[in-house]
Amino acid sequence: MSVVSRRHLVVGVPAAILTACRRRVERRVAPDFELRDSDGRTVRLSDYRGKVVLLNFWATWCGPCAIEIPWFVEFERRHKDRGFAVLGIAMDDEGWEVVRPFMSRFRINYRVLMGNDKVAHAYGGVDSLPTSFLIDREGKVFRVHVGLVSRGRYENELQELLA
Amino acid sequence: MLTVFPPVSTVLKRGGAASVKITLRLRSGYHVNSHVPNDEFLIPLRLRFDEAGPVKAVEVSYPRPEQRDYGFSEKPVSVFTGSFVVTTCLEARPEAPVGTGALSGKLRYQACTDSMCLPPRTVEVRLPYEIR
Numbered sequence: 001m002s003v004v005s006r007r008h009l010v011v012g013v014p015a016a017i018l019t020a021c022r023r024r025v026e027r028r029v030a031p032d033f034e035l036r037d038s039d040g041r042t043v044r045l046s047d048y049r050g051k052v053v054l055l056n057f058w059a060t061w062c063g064p065c066a067i068e069i070p071w072f073v074e075f076e077r078r079h080k081d082r083g084f085a086v087l088g089i090a091m092d093d094e095g096w097e098v099v100r101p102f103m104s105r106f107r108i109n110y111r112v113l114m115g116n117d118k119v120a121h122a123y124g125g126v127d128s129l130p131t132s133f134l135i136d137r138e139g140k141v142f143r144v145h146v147g148l149v150s151r152g153r154y155e156n157e158l159q160e161l162l163a
Numbered sequence: 164m165l166t167v168f169p170p171v172s173t174v175l176k177r178g179g180a181a182s183v184k185i186t187l188r189l190r191s192g193y194h195v196n197s198h199v200p201n202d203e204f205l206i207p208l209r210l211r212f213d214e215a216g217p218v219k220a221v222e223v224s225y226p227r228p229e230q231r232d233y234g235f236s237e238k239p240v241s242v243f244t245g246s247f248v249v250t251t252c253l254e255a256r257p258e259a260p261v262g263t264g265a266l267s268g269k270l271r272y273q274a275c276t277d278s279m280c281l282p283p284r285t286v287e288v289r290l291p292y293e294i295r
Contacts, residue, residue: 060204061273062280064235091282102204128279147279148235 027140030055030133031122035089035113038100043087043113046139051083052161053135057115059091060102062129064148069106071151075158076110082162083137086110089119091129136161164274164281165189172291175218178257183290185210185249194242195272197228201241205273206283210249212268217259218292220266224250233277259294266290
């Protein structure tokens with residue numbers, strides 16, 4: 001009788017898929033929050049359960065953030081009908097007074113929420129910007145990016161999540 | 164991130180003035196926006212001093228900034244990097260009492276690398292003086 005590797009014990013499932021499944025199980029739940037958007041409406045992350053969410057912590061004074069934002073505008077436009085949403089969390093101390101003009105200048109087409117210390121703390125501190133979290137449809141964190149990364153990287157990861 | 168090196172002490176006469184150099188040193192790999200950033204949204208470097216008291220700071224002068232190209236900006240960014248010197252002139256009021264003291268101020272800055280930014284910070288700056 002041949003020795004069946006432990007990795008194949010589960011109904012003959014190859015190791016790669018088992019690893020992927022394990023990775024999925026190990027994903028941490030993204031902390032829920034309650035913040036206000038630019039229209040004054042209360043928004044919770046849990047409102048987006050069932051959608052893939054790109055949660056982006058940013059600020060108007062952050063140069064690298066300004067590079068990413070047009071990408072995110074394009075992602076929102078291209079993928080919103082596939083159950084995807086970008087949520088921008090602005091970390092400007094000056095509040096909407098500076099954020100609204102920035103939103104107009106960059107023609108931001110996704111929801112922007114005003115962040116605070118509580119939500120930053122919930123997400124591990126957010127010591128630098130940009131910091132982005134890719135969240136799967138089950139509300140779990142798939143990937144975290146601290147600092148500017150390439151557009152291609154986001155596209156590849158979104159493809160994986162939206163598939 | 165940014166270290167401030169004020170002079171040890173500045174000697175002033177009542178009603179007199181003296182130039183003071185304040186060295187600022189940034190950690191390698193970081194830059195701060197200059198006092199005249201090229202974009203309205205960027206937070207400028209700003210050093211301000213208390214105006215009450217026997218000694219006041221008259222005019223703060225910043226060095227000429229570098230115009231650097233970074234991948235995150237379509238146009239050059241007006242920045243300071245490494246070590247640079249900010250200058251001010253201390254003036255003792257005619258009625259200032261003889262003795263030692265320190266002029267307090269605040270330095271506000273915002274630092275980034277070429278891929279990420281730290282939140283704006285405000286730090287205290289103290290300029291010791293002696294009025295003779």
